[in-house]
Amino acid sequence: MKTALSISALLVSAVFLTPAVAQIPNQETFICRYTGGTVGPQVICGNSASSSNGHAERVVDRILKPIGLMRNFKVMECSNTDNCFATVVKGQRFIIYDAAFMQGIEEETETDWSAISIMAHEIGHHLQGHTIDGRGGQPQKEIEADRFSGFVLHQLGASLDEATVAVKMLGDEHATSTHPAKPARLEAIRKGWLEAEAMYPKTRSAVKTPAVLAPKTIATNTRPTQPSRPIEMPAANTTRTTVGCVSGDCEDGSGVFVYPTRERYVGEFEEGDKHGEGTEYYADGKVKYKGNFRDNLRTDYGIYYYRNGDKYAGWFQNNVPNGKGTYHFADGGRLVANFKNGQPIPGGVFYNSDGTKASD
Numbered sequence: 001m002k003t004a005l006s007i008s009a010l011l012v013s014a015v016f017l018t019p020a021v022a023q024i025p026n027q028e029t030f031i032c033r034y035t036g037g038t039v040g041p042q043v044i045c046g047n048s049a050s051s052s053n054g055h056a057e058r059v060v061d062r063i064l065k066p067i068g069l070m071r072n073f074k075v076m077e078c079s080n081t082d083n084c085f086a087t088v089v090k091g092q093r094f095i096i097y098d099a100a101f102m103q104g105i106e107e108e109t110e111t112d113w114s115a116i117s118i119m120a121h122e123i124g125h126h127l128q129g130h131t132i133d134g135r136g137g138q139p140q141k142e143i144e145a146d147r148f149s150g151f152v153l154h155q156l157g158a159s160l161d162e163a164t165v166a167v168k169m170l171g172d173e174h175a176t177s178t179h180p181a182k183p184a185r186l187e188a189i190r191k192g193w194l195e196a197e198a199m200y201p202k203t204r205s206a207v208k209t210p211a212v213l214a215p216k217t218i219a220t221n222t223r224p225t226q227p228s229r230p231i232e233m234p235a236a237n238t239t240r241t242t243v244g245c246v247s248g249d250c251e252d253g254s255g256v257f258v259y260p261t262r263e264r265y266v267g268e269f270e271e272g273d274k275h276g277e278g279t280e281y282y283a284d285g286k287v288k289y290k291g292n293f294r295d296n297l298r299t300d301y302g303i304y305y306y307r308n309g310d311k312y313a314g315w316f317q318n319n320v321p322n323g324k325g326t327y328h329f330a331d332g333g334r335l336v337a338n339f340k341n342g343q344p345i346p347g348g349v350f351y352n353s354d355g356t357k358a359s360d
Helices: 055-067 099-109 113-127 139-156 160-170 182-199
Strands: 021-023 031-033 042-044 074-077 084-089 092-097 244-248 252-258 264-270 273-281 287-294 297-305 311-317 320-328 334-340 349-351
Touching: 055 113, 055 139, 084 113, 092 099, 092 113, 099 113, 099 160, 113 139, 113 160, 139 160, 139 182, 160 182
Parallel strands: 074 092
Antiparallel strands: 021 042, 031 084, 084 092, 244 252, 252 264, 264 273, 273 287, 287 297, 297 311, 311 320, 320 334, 334 349
C-alpha cells in the first residue's frame, strides 16, 4: 500500500531550537552525509530555516512508529546544504536537510520513497548511537543505517525496489573512508527489508529468499480435538535501546544480533546471514526457534515455539516444516506426520494428551 506520507509535505517545515550558525566542534563529530563526502567547518542556516508547524515531527514519528521508539533529535531545514545528514551540535542531536535537494531526488526518481528512505537512514544513525560514540564516520555505521532504512521502508509499505531507489541513484560505486560502495549498501537495505518482510509478511510474492518467516500453526480442521488458542503477539520491549550486532562477530563467526522489533538471534553467522546453529528469541526473551540455519533460513532439524504454546520439532526447509516432524499442541496432544511447505501431509497420526491414538 502506497504510504500517505508526501515528501513535499515532509519538507514544508522543521523544528529547531538554536541560532543560525552551528559550529562543528572537532574532527570526531559525527556528520553522515547520505551521499558521502565532507561537510565544511560550519552548517549555515541563516534566515532560511522554516518555522515549525509540527508536521515534520509527525512525519518522523510515523517513521519511528513501526519499531516502537521515540524521537530523540531535532529536525532542521538548511537550504544551502545540498544533502541530508545526521549530526550533533553542542550536545543536541539534529537531522539537517535541504528541501530543494530532497525535492529534486523525488522528482528524479519519480517517487517520494527515495527521500523518505534518506530520512529513515539518517534517523537510523541517531537511534543506533552512531552520532555520540566519538568515533566519527565509518563504513559499518552506514551499513547499519541502510539496513535500518530497509526495515522501516518495508513497514511503511515500500517495495524492495522502492526502498533501494535512493542508493541506486546516489550511491558511489567506490568505497570511501566513511561510506561503503553502492553494492554493499544495496545489500544492507535488502537485508533490512527482508527481515521486516519475514516478521511481518505483506508482499511475500516479491520475496525470493525471506529471512525469518514464521511457520504457520496447524489448521484447526486437521485435528480431532479442540483448536489452539489464538496467537498473541508480544509488545516490543522498550527498555532495550541497542539494535544491530551487540556482541561477537555477526559477519563470519558467532554473535548476538538484536532487531529493531527487539527480537534477537544468538548463534553462528556467515557473510552477515544466520548460518549454522543458533537460537531466535521473541521480544520478551522467550525462545522462538532453536536449531539450524542456512543462508538466513531455518534449515535441517530444529524446534519452533509458537506464541500460543504449540511447538514443532522436526525438519525444516526454506524456514518452514518440511519432512518428518512432530507438532505438539498446547493441551498435550500431538501430531506425528510428514510435512510439506509448513502443513502436514494426510496420513499423520494424532495422539491425545494421555498418549492414546486418536482418529485422523
